[in-house]
């Protein structure tokens with residue numbers, strides 16, 4: 001999956017104005033033990049405000065999982081999400 005360069009730091013003043021959502025070192029795992037599936041593995045991405053962003057990749061690569069986590073609709077296993 002291609003990710004945008006991390007240009008903005010959402011924790012710095014002004015950063016949040018330019019970035020709609022950010023992920024830092026986000027890992028999402030479903031299940032545990034032998035059935036554990038790592039859908040996202042330490043993802044860093046900034047979704048810029050006012051721009052169209054496409055998330056592309058093969059089936060099962062974690063596109064829906066990433067969007068659910070970025071939107072706050074699902075929890076992350078590790079890492080942090082900032083919205084707004």
Ligand SMILES: Nc1ncnc2c1ncn2[C@@H]1O[C@H](COP(=O)(O)OP(=O)(O)OP(=O)(O)O)[C@@H](O)[C@H]1O
Pocket residue numbers: 030031037038039057058059060061062063064065066
């Ligand atoms: N609720 C769930 N429980 C267990 N595993 C899941 C769950 N949701 C997704 N997965 C697994 O996580 C991985 C990523 O799935 P995800 O649905 O995010 O991929 P996707 O890129 O959106 O795929 P598609 O293009 O088919 O929509 C896959 O291996 C999938 O089987």
Ligand SMILES: [Mg+2]
Pocket residue numbers: 063064065
């Ligand atoms: Mg999907």
